[in-house]
Amino acid sequence: MIASDPLPSWRPGEIKSTILNFVQQIITPGSPDYQLPAERIAVFDNDGTLWCEQPIQIQIFFLLDQIKKLPVENPVLAAQQPFKALLENDRAVINTFTKKEFITLFLGTHTGMSPESFMGNATDWLDTSKHPRFQQLFKTCLFQPMRELLDFLKANEFKNYIVTGGGMDFVRAIAEEIYDIPAEQVIGSTSKVKYQLVDDLPVLTKLPELNSFNDREVKVENIGLHIGRRPLLAFGNSDGDLAMLHYTSAGEGKRLALLLHHDDAEREYAYDRDFKLSPCIEALEVVPQLPGGVIVSMKQDWQKVFPFEG
Amino acid sequence: MIASDPLPSWRPGEIKSTILNFVQQIITPGSPDYQLPAERIAVFDNDGTLWCEQPIQIQIFFLLDQIKKLPVENPVLAAQQPFKALLENDRAVINTFTKKEFITLFLGTHTGMSPESFMGNATDWLDTSKHPRFQQLFKTCLFQPMRELLDFLKANEFKNYIVTGGGMDFVRAIAEEIYDIPAEQVIGSTSKVKYQLVDDLPVLTKLPELNSFNDREVKVENIGLHIGRRPLLAFGNSDGDLAMLHYTSAGEGKRLALLLHHDDAEREYAYDRDFKLSPCIEALEVVPQLPGGVIVSMKQDWQKVFPFEG
Numbered sequence: 001m002i003a004s005d006p007l008p009s010w011r012p013g014e015i016k017s018t019i020l021n022f023v024q025q026i027i028t029p030g031s032p033d034y035q036l037p038a039e040r041i042a043v044f045d046n047d048g049t050l051w052c053e054q055p056i057q058i059q060i061f062f063l064l065d066q067i068k069k070l071p072v073e074n075p076v077l078a079a080q081q082p083f084k085a086l087l088e089n090d091r092a093v094i095n096t097f098t099k100k101e102f103i104t105l106f107l108g109t110h111t112g113m114s115p116e117s118f119m120g121n122a123t124d125w126l127d128t129s130k131h132p133r134f135q136q137l138f139k140t141c142l143f144q145p146m147r148e149l150l151d152f153l154k155a156n157e158f159k160n161y162i163v164t165g166g167g168m169d170f171v172r173a174i175a176e177e178i179y180d181i182p183a184e185q186v187i188g189s190t191s192k193v194k195y196q197l198v199d200d201l202p203v204l205t206k207l208p209e210l211n212s213f214n215d216r217e218v219k220v221e222n223i224g225l226h227i228g229r230r231p232l233l234a235f236g237n238s239d240g241d242l243a244m245l246h247y248t249s250a251g252e253g254k255r256l257a258l259l260l261h262h263d264d265a266e267r268e269y270a271y272d273r274d275f276k277l278s279p280c281i282e283a284l285e286v287v288p289q290l291p292g293g294v295i296v297s298m299k300q301d302w303q304k305v306f307p308f309e310g
Numbered sequence: 311m312i313a314s315d316p317l318p319s320w321r322p323g324e325i326k327s328t329i330l331n332f333v334q335q336i337i338t339p340g341s342p343d344y345q346l347p348a349e350r351i352a353v354f355d356n357d358g359t360l361w362c363e364q365p366i367q368i369q370i371f372f373l374l375d376q377i378k379k380l381p382v383e384n385p386v387l388a389a390q391q392p393f394k395a396l397l398e399n400d401r402a403v404i405n406t407f408t409k410k411e412f413i414t415l416f417l418g419t420h421t422g423m424s425p426e427s428f429m430g431n432a433t434d435w436l437d438t439s440k441h442p443r444f445q446q447l448f449k450t451c452l453f454q455p456m457r458e459l460l461d462f463l464k465a466n467e468f469k470n471y472i473v474t475g476g477g478m479d480f481v482r483a484i485a486e487e488i489y490d491i492p493a494e495q496v497i498g499s500t501s502k503v504k505y506q507l508v509d510d511l512p513v514l515t516k517l518p519e520l521n522s523f524n525d526r527e528v529k530v531e532n533i534g535l536h537i538g539r540r541p542l543l544a545f546g547n548s549d550g551d552l553a554m555l556h557y558t559s560a561g562e563g564k565r566l567a568l569l570l571h572h573d574d575a576e577r578e579y580a581y582d583r584d585f586k587l588s589p590c591i592e593a594l595e596v597v598p599q600l601p602g603g604v605i606v607s608m609k610q611d612w613q614k615v616f617p618f619e620g
Contacts, residue, residue: 038492115534159494172538182348183538184469193534195527195553202557204534211535217505224425224503224514226536228482228493243505247512 006152009145009304015296019149022256022292026232027156033254037157041229043244044150045236046164046171046188048278049260050179051142052131052306054269056277057099058138059170062125063106099165099240099277100213106167107191108208115169115193115204122173136308139178144307146235150179153233161231163223164188165215165240165278169206187226189214217243231255237262238278242286249290256294259287264299267309316462319455319614325606329459332566332602336542337466343564347467351539353554354460355546356474356481356498358588359570360489361452362441362616364579367409367587368448369480372435373416409475409550409587410523416477417501421518425479425503428516432483446618449488454617456545460489463543471541473533474498475525475550475588479516497536499524527553541565547572548588552596559600566604569597574609577619 010016025033026040047053067086070078077083082105085093097105110118126139134141150160160181164171168188175181190211193204214222220243223231234241234248237260245257261284262271272280287293298305320326335343336350357363377396380388387393392415395403407415420428436449444451460470470491474481478498485491500521503514524532530553533541544551544558547570555567571594572581582590597603608615 038486041494115538116540169538176348184351184536186538190535193531195530195557201560202530202553203560204530220505220512220514221503225478225500226494228425228479228496230426243512247505250511250513 006155007145007148009148009302011301011303013301015294015301018294019256019258022233022254023152023156023158025254035232035253039229039232040153040156040158041161041227041231042153042158042233043161043163043223043227043231043235043248044146045238045241045244046162047166048237048262049143049235049241050146050150050162051138052134052268053278054262054271054275055132057102057166058141059106059166060102061129061138062122062170063102063109065125065129066109066121095276097277100215102277103165103167103189103213104210106170107189107206107210110167110169111191111206111208113206115172115206118169118206119173122170126174134306134308136306139174140308141306142178143302144304144309145302147179147307149235150181154180158233160185161223161227162186162188163214163219163244165213165219168214187214187219187222215240219244220247223247234258235260236283238275238280239283240278242283245283245287245293246290249292255292257287257290257292258294258296259283260296260298263297264302264305267305268298316465317455317458319458319612321611321613323611325604325611328604329566329568332543332564333462333466333468335564345542345563349539349542350463350466350468351471351537351541352463352468352543353471353473353533353537353541353545353558354456355548355551355554356472357476358547358572359453359545359551360456360460360472361448362444362578363588364572364581364585365442367412367476368451369416369476370412371439371448372432372480373412373419375435375439376419376431405586407587410525412587413475413477413499413523414520416480417499417516417520418518420477420479421501421516423516424513425482425516428479429483432480436484444616444618446616449484450618451616452488453612454614454619455612457489457617459545460491464490468543470495471533471537472496472498473524473529473554475523475529478524497524497529497532525550529554530557533557544568545570546593548585548590549593550588552593555593555597555603556600559602565602567597567600567602568604568606569593570606570608573607574612574615577615578608 025031026035047057131141168190171188172183172186175186192207192209192211230251231248233256234245235258249255249257335341336345357367441451478500482493482496485496502517502519502521540561541558543566544555545568559565559567
């Protein structure tokens with residue numbers, strides 16, 4: 001039996017029981033749903049699932065801060081679109097951007113350096129930058145119930161992966177510190193990298209060219225590439241996660257496909273279909289019909305949202 | 311201190327001491343070369359490093375067996391080159407193939423199925439197919455000293471990865487059973503895969519198009535993609551591994567870059583520059599000059615080669 005309460009920030013009820021029972025059945029030898037530790041793969045979206053993605057994704061805040069250096073570093077580029085609009089905080093232009101365009105811009109403007117150098121920059125920024133509404137460091141704007149779930153799964157020999165539409169190196173820079181997930185268990189959008197010798201020493205260099213935009217069905221294709229096993233549990237919050245939830249749910253035996261619904265304007269934000277950068281429309285309809293499909297209500301199912309709440 | 315002898319199949323001497331001392335320094339808190347468990351990444355080539363690759367790589371034997379079914383399954387294709395030459399065992403033609411051409415052919419002829427189905431086929435074949443000289447199952451033709459090294463590293467909280475020029479799914483089919491390395495720690499050559507719905511259920515399907523030929527500098531680029539950390543230890547046996555060995559060696563602090571030299575015709579094979587599919591020429595010259603670079607002689611440094619030896 002699972003001792004004490006591994007999920008204190010989850011309110012007692014059907015959803016919490018479903019999660020606890022699922023893990024109990026997977027880990028109990030002799031249970032019809034028992035799985036060996038090697039099979040215990042769990043995949044998590046990041047933006048809006050593990051941490052806050054409002055009013056815009058945290059890495060877009062990072063991008064905007066980086067672009068502020070442009071007028072000094074590269075005045076010619078700074079005068080061109082889309083940089084001009086971003087520098088002038090021109091919402092009319094910014095609001096026309098899709099998530100893929102932001103990611104492409106993001107990957108395109110952090111190039112010519114090694115992944116390690118980029119990760120150093122990202123870590124420095126995350127060490128000091130705060131969320132405009134909560135006035136807390138971005139890196140503390142993660143969801144406490146999700147961190148408890150990650151820890152609970154890890155303690156039961158699950159291997160937790162992040163499968164994010166965000167930039168892989170950006171998330172790798174922080175995943176170990178805030179989620180206890182090592183870099184190699186972060187799958188995300190990537191630019192191409194090139195092996196080259198600099199001063200006779202081999203390094204990898206990030207190129208401006210997009211390699212993989214890790215969204216929708218590409219998330220599943222990259223799960224195949226990086227993991228090679230169908231997950232037992234998947235957790236997302238948008239239509240970009242639906243393929244991954246569907247793929248997980250369709251495996252043999254017991255699976256769990258969880259969708260977080262942001263319905264708590266008071267403690268976090270309430271949004272779904274209208275969030276242009278990452279809408280949740282189809283997923284809210286489809287997930288309840290999937291085997292093991294579960295909608296999680298932030299408002300109802302979470303006792304506590306952020307770790308910094310009293 | 312490391313108790314008893316974790317590497318009984320390695321002969322006492324300089325090479326064995328170098329490996330034991332390296333691990334001791336990495337794992338000892340307070341040592342100047344101490345590394346946290348999260349940093350302890352070790353990467354291994356597969357063909358010719360972990361298991362025998364002579365007279366041709368094991369997956370080429372698999373390919374040749376699969377192609378024998380062609381005259382029944384696809385007579386038109388069977389009459390075309392290169393299949394005709396392979397079916398007729400026409401060495402004059404076969405010997406003109408490069409490794410990349412074989413891998414491309416290999417990936418191109420195992421398509422239209424899920425990675426899981428393919429891995430099932432590979433496992434079945436490996437369960438029954440024998441090496442022509444040793445008359446032992448191919449899957450037992452692994453190098454006993456290497457298996458001991460993998461176990462020793464794992465016991466000391468290293469994470470072992472295979473970084474192979476061979477097909478990723480072929481090696482994933484067997485890596486857990488014979489090396490205790492899970493699928494997600496196998497990086498290899500890949501075809502593209504596509505997410506699709508079959509009978510309304512989501513599956514991945516292997517496509518004939520090459521995605522990545524994991525050789526030379528691409529091995530390092532894929533280490534960046536899959537791991538995101540510079541390894542502490544790398545082990546290879548050919549020029550295809552040199553970039554990975556160089557990249558590993560060039561990291562800060564203590565590193566080990568090991569090259570296996572096949573110089574034992576009696577117990578295994580003696581070859582280096584003349585093995586067209588995977589020559590070892592430049593690596594034999596460069597590795598001894600790298601920091602932490604070590605040439606391992608099969609003949610001198612290994613007490614035992616295969617697990618099936620008396």
